[in-house]
Amino acid sequence: MNHLITFAGLFLLMSVQPIMASEADNCRQCHIQIVDEWRTSQHARSMLPATPDNVLGNFSHVRFFSEDVEAKFYRQSDRYHVRLTESGQTSNWTVRYTFGIYPLQQYLIETGDGKLQALNIAWDSRSVDAGGQRWFRLDAAEHQRPENPLHWRGVYQNWNGMCADCHSTAFRKGYIPDTDRYESHFEQINVSCSACHARANTHAQAARSGESQSAGADLSARGAWLTGTLEHKPQHTGPLTSTKQVETCGRCHSLRTRLDQSPAGGLNNHYSLTRLQSPLYYADGRVREEVFVLGSYLQSKMHEAGVVCSNCHNPHSGKLLLAGNALCSQCHAAPSFDQPHHHHHPQGSPGAQCVSCHMPETTYMQIDPRREHNFTTPNPVTSRQSDSPDPCLACHNDQNREWSIQQMSFLWPEHRERSDWFEIQQADLPTMVRFIADQQQVALYRASLLEQQAGTIGRVAPKIILQQLQSPDPLMRESGWKAATNLQPSDLHGQAMIGLQDTHLNVRLAAFEALMLAGALPSKPTRVRAEYEAYLQQQSDRPAGRTLIGRYARISGDSAVAEQHFKIALEMDNAYLPAYILLTDLLRNQQRFVDAIASLNNGLDQLPENSSLWHLRGLTWLQLKKHEEALGDLGKAARLAPDNWLFSYRYALVSLRLGHIEQAQQAAVTLSEIAPDNPQVKALLKEIQAKKQNKPL
Structure with a gap:
């Protein structure tokens, strides 16, 4: 059977x-x-x-x-x-x-x-x-x-x-x-030849007629690798492999958003790659959720050096080219690396396998272990700081992080921990700006950092965002336009048509959205509006898509259609936070405060620990002049998000206005720690101090 x-x-x-x-x-x-x-x-x-x-x-x-x-x-x-x-x-x-x-x-x-x-x-x-x-x-x-x-x-x-x-x-x-x-359909039920070789059928028809036509982009691995030792790195010789191979594999082996219905579109064009954001990735760039391979691989020294998928995998069977450490020894000489003096484990043991340390596993779908592809060395200190899994503890599960740190220092005393992605996120803003501008750094790091810090960079260093709109890399141009929503409309006028006429669809859509949100779309009609509407249609079977359609309708002046789509999004997923936030904003703008409270109540039933919903309900209670209810909700939001200065500020301000000076003082202590240089915070602290001393301002 x-x-x-x-x-x-x-x-x-x-x-x-x-x-x-x-x-x-x-x-x-x-x-x-x-x-x-x-x-x-x-x-x-x-x-x-x-x-x-x-x-x-x-x-x-x-x-x-x-x-x-x-x-x-x-x-x-x-x-x-x-x-x-x-x-x-x-x-x-x-x-x-x-x-x-x-x-x-x-x-x-x-x-x-x-x-x-x-x-x-x-x-x-x-x-x-x-x-x-x-x-x-x-x-x-x-x-x-x-x-x-x-x-x-x-x-x-x-x-x-x-x-x-x-x-x-x-x-x-x-x-x-x-x-x-x-009304879905496919040409082949499985992942067949033309999934990768876009013109495979045309190629086959031509061959039967005695003609020669390409089956699509050249996906073959070119050149060869000279093995590296402890003294020198592996070296690639001969012609470089086209980037098309990694892009073709990565089109599916990644977490990305499809932007149109092109049957064989390109990554960073017809597909938008998800950035290194929490909770999908740990703060050190390690994979956390089911994001597949490409986002991890693009962080690696292997990718930077020109290693491609078929250097390790047979692209047709999907199997590894060689078993065990022999696979890595194609480029990393076994006498240097596949030895106890390097890995400090008994030869042939699980700990002596290259992948155990450099490609640790995470299990998904209960029983499906998948390996990391950023090829890093174990960094137990960084793992502890970022709360990511420590590869050493995957085998030594009877030990703890402190043991791992000590073992690393003892066995590899010259090892220097390095995690570019983790370290740059801890840096000061000028260092971040220089990192984003440095084209020698990993593009996915730069793009992710730009989007992560877009609000602050837009206020302090807007020129770096404008520079990325001209980047040769479509990944950076797309992130530049996403960050551009934090710029003034006047900053974007000179860039608008350039972005809307970009050769890559992902950039055109990001430019259209940024210009639309900024109110800076040129009056001259462009094809991008039709492309953007087609993209929304493509996403309309998901809560996120319906929410985007609702936002687009509202910006276009149709609040009734916007409300309809926000509600459909919540029917699809009754815990979808962006739909609650945008629906509440629409209802409050229409002064339908009771309806807004009802919607927020539903949201808090599903997301009782969400600080944004508590904060919004507090503001809505204020508009209904329910001051004590407002104070309770604003206080809850501030406690749930102690690092959010605005939540603490509004809680302190309302407390002060309602005469709860001690509560305001307590909130002010938090404010002075998280936003000491904020002028609004300084003014509030001064007002609280004056109230305590019964002095006029």
């Missing part, structure tokens, strides 16, 4: 069974070895019809229990079904597709309106010895209620909007926002 397949047998099965009639069959007429390698890959099995050849899970009337969920998996003829009981409600579902293959296989269920949803109970396809061959649950128990957006039928588990773009080839979402339905 297929649910008893072992890991070794799994790859045998993958190699001998035909995937399905596809463009790969055409390609195999010439590229036999490459296609046969691909057929053993995860890409080939990224998504397939739920047939006996493809389903690994045990559907022989087995039952699964977890908290308030019961599932019965069964098969009728060649169709696979799930009888699901949740919170006392029972429903029957048919599995349409398999999703992935190892170390787990998920199952897609059609729930109506063209929606495919990823079931929250998956099959562990590892061997029995590894703990597999079982059903297990992917989500937390609190997500099991259907109204929760993380429930398997919720917006964040929707295949059409969250998964399909990378698991199928030439996918078009086809979302219809007015009816909340999809």
Whole structure:
């Protein structure tokens, strides 16, 4: 029975069974070895019809229990079904597709309106010895209620909007926002040849006619690497590899936002890469949430040196080129590095493996360990300061951070801890500005820092933002325009048409949005407005997209449409903070204070520890002249966000106006610590002191 397949047998099965009639069959007429390698890959099995050849899970009337969920998996003829009981409600579902293959296989269920949803109970396809061959649950128990957006039928588990773009080839979402339905389609169900080689089909047709046409961008690794030792670094010889390879792989192996429906668009053009922001990354740049590989890799010395994906991975099978330390020894000479005098662990032990220290693992989806790709050395002091995992403690889990710091000093006394990203975030503003301007620094660090510090830089050093609008790197130009929302409209007039006519879509959209928010859009019509509206349409099946549409409608003067979309966003996700904030702002602006309070009450039911919502409700109570209620909420906001000077300032100011001088004095102590040079804070402190002494100002 297929649910008893072992890991070794799994790859045998993958190699001998035909995937399905596809463009790969055409390609195999010439590229036999490459296609046969691909057929053993995860890409080939990224998504397939739920047939006996493809389903690994045990559907022989087995039952699964977890908290308030019961599932019965069964098969009728060649169709696979799930009888699901949740919170006392029972429903029957048919599995349409398999999703992935190892170390787990998920199952897609059609729930109506063209929606495919990823079931929250998956099959562990590892061997029995590894703990597999079982059903297990992917989500937390609190997500099991259907109204929760993380429930398997919720917006964040929707295949059409969250998964399909990378698991199928030439996918078009086809979302219809007015009816909340999809008319999605793809050209190939899995990750096939043209997912990477954009003109593969044209190339194949030309070959059959005896002609020669390119299959797309040149993705091959060029040149060679001379191994490095302790005395000198590895050296690349020959022509450099095109950046297209990393961009092509990174298009899916990254956390990014798709900006249009281009079937094979480029990164930093048709896709916008997520920056190194919390909580996605730790403060030292280590991966925290499921952001995949590219954001980590772009931080690395490997990327800076010109190493590309296929230097380590077979791009068609997905397997590593060599096993264990032999892979790293292609460039880093084994006599120098694969020795106890370097790694200080018994030869052949887990601690002696290069990846244990330089590519530590994080497990996602319960059983899927994935390795870091920034190739750093263990930095236990920085790990402690940034609260990121210490690689040493992954093995030595009976020890603590202090032990790790001591061991590092003892075993590698000459080791100097270095974390460019962590250190620059602790620097003073002039140092940050110089870092952003320095094109020799990692671009992703510079872009992330610029966006992170945009508010302060916009006030103190606006020229550095304007300079980035002219950067040769589209990543920096995009971040420059995102930061430009903190500039004066007059600063942007000379840059407007340059940004709106940029060759990269991500930059044009960022420029349009910045100019729109600043009220500095030129009167001359441009194509970018249509591109921006198409981008909003592309995102409209998610709460974030609906919120952006609402903001756009409000700026365009249509408050009714704006309110409608903010509310739709909250129907999709009743804990989506930006929608609450923008809806509250709209209602307060219309003097609908009671409605604003009702909306904020809903928000605080979902997000009881969110300081911004407490602060907004406090301000709204003030507008209703409910002073004591306002004071309570403003105080709560200040306590929840002690580093936010504005929250403490407003709490102190209202306390003072209501005659609570001691409360105002206590809040002023916090203010004097976090914003000692702020002129508003200085004036308030002076007023409080005068009140205490009964002196006129």
